[in-house]
Structures are given as structure tokens and as C-alpha cells.
Amino acid sequence: MSNKQAIGLFDSGIGGTSIFKEIHDLLPYESCIYLADSKNAPYGNRSKEDILRLSIKNTEYLIDQGCKIIVVACNTATTNAIAYLRATYKLPFIGIEPAIKPAALNTQTKAIGILATQGTLSSQLFHKTTDLYSKGIKIIEQVGDGIVSLIETGRLESDEMKALLEIYLKPMLEADIDYLVLGCTHYPYLIPTLSKMLPSHIKIIDSGRAVAQQTKAVLAQENLLSSNTQKPNIQLFSNSDTSILEAIVKYQYKVSYLDF
Incomplete structure (x- = not known):
């Protein structure tokens, strides 16, 4: 080599x-x-x-x-x-891997959101990582159905995307999250849109x-x-x-x- x-x-x-x-x-x-x-x-x-x-x-x-x-x-x-x-x-x-560790260690509200694909959220590795850092913390997992397809077809800033994100973020906001973990490498491209949709105190983190x-x-x-x-x-x-x-x-x- x-x-x-x-x-x-x-x-x-x-x-x-x-x-x-x-x-x-x-x-x-x-x-x-x-x-x-x-x-x-x-x-x-x-x-x-x-x-x-x-x-x-x-x-x-x-x-x-x-x-x-x-x-x-x-x-x-x-x-x-x-x-x-x-x-x-x-x-x-x-x-x-989704950046669960920094979110779990730094959350003040003891609630974090994770937006990821079904394949990631249902995997053994994801559950092992979550179990390590989730004691005493509420984790709101959300499958981002449809997001990757919209990004792959050039509809990153479309009304369809915003409507989907509103649905996915609602339970996280209701749970008072202060960290949103992006668990798919497509999702960092959503950060400009997410930043406009989320309260300013919610930090968005990815693994890049x-x-x-x-x-x-x-x-x-x-x-x-x-x-x-x-x-x-x-x-x-x-x-x-x-x-x-x-x-x-x-x-x-x-x-x-x-x-x-």
C-alpha cells in the first residue's frame, strides 16, 4: 500500500x-x-x-x-x-455513526432528537451506541422517510421537503429537545432549512x-x-x-x- x-x-x-x-x-x-x-x-x-x-x-x-x-x-x-x-x-x-455521544453528554433539557433512516435506527450498532449514552435522557427517534429521495432528485429546498420536516420535527419540539442529531450523510444539506425552522437554542450536529x-x-x-x-x-x-x-x-x- x-x-x-x-x-x-x-x-x-x-x-x-x-x-x-x-x-x-x-x-x-x-x-x-x-x-x-x-x-x-x-x-x-x-x-x-x-x-x-x-x-x-x-x-x-x-x-x-x-x-x-x-x-x-x-x-x-x-x-x-x-x-x-x-x-x-x-x-x-x-x-x-450518528453523533449521539456529544448530544447526550451536553443536553441541558435531557431530551435529544435523532433524524435518521429506518436502516440506521433499526440496526444493532445504533442500539448499542444509544444504550451506552442514553441513561436518564429522552431520545426521540424519527425515520426520515422521503428525505433522501427528495435530495437525490434535486428537491432539497422544495415545499414538499419543508412539509415533511415540519411533521418530523413536531414530536421533537414537543419533547423540548435541545440537540438534533442528523443520522444520515444526506441530512447536513438540510441544515440551512432546519436552522430556519428550529428555535435558535437547538443545536444541530452531524458526524462529518x-x-x-x-x-x-x-x-x-x-x-x-x-x-x-x-x-x-x-x-x-x-x-x-x-x-x-x-x-x-x-x-x-x-x-x-x-x-x-
């Missing part, structure tokens, strides 16, 4: 670009390959077997491209597939920065941090409409169609 090889990332669609951006900000000289499996989005409504199959397919493509580490930039794929991936392949894997820091730490531990000081090679691929992915990364990078 060479430190010149790329960081590989995959997600069920465009959401994992929120993780890619954090990694690229922290590690600006690292080459990256990002896979958006948008034709199979959302993963959150799929069976565990299906999520595992798709995660293996994405992983093997990134390995074939010579990636030195793989970031599973999808909460649902992490909670359902990362244990298998780590046991099966030799390179390091970074997973994504922590994931970037963990990626850097693991690369350093494995002696795989890039020594490059030139512009890195950034490749973004989608197996669906590339214009949606290009719009979300603000046309900074070309997105190529890949039939995978």
Missing part, C-alpha cells in the same frame, strides 16, 4: 459528499475517489442483505481502483455492513468533522498520509443523473457517469 493512493468513499447517493467535503478540507492534498450509488438510493429502506450486497460491490470497485482506505460515507451501510467489510478486506475502513479527523488519524497510524503538496486527483462518479451530484458539490469538480 502506498501513501500516493486515493481515499475511497461511497454512499447510497450524493449525501456522502458532506463527508467528502470535510475530508478534503482537512486533508487537501489527498486524492479521493467518490462513488454515488444513486440508482439504488435510498439504502435506508432496503433489507440488510441488500445493503451488504451493494456495499460489497462499491468496496470492490474502490479496491480495484487502488484505494488505500475506504470511508463508508453512509450511516445505513456502516451500521449494516462495516463489520463484514472489515473482516473480509485487508485495507482500513472508516464508518459513520469527526469522521474526517478519524480518517486522518488512521492514515497517520498506517503511515499512509500523502506527502503530496500538489493539486490532488479528485474523481467523483455517479450511476444516475450526474447533474444532481455536480450541483451539490457546486461544480467544483467534474462528475463522471459510471455504470456500476
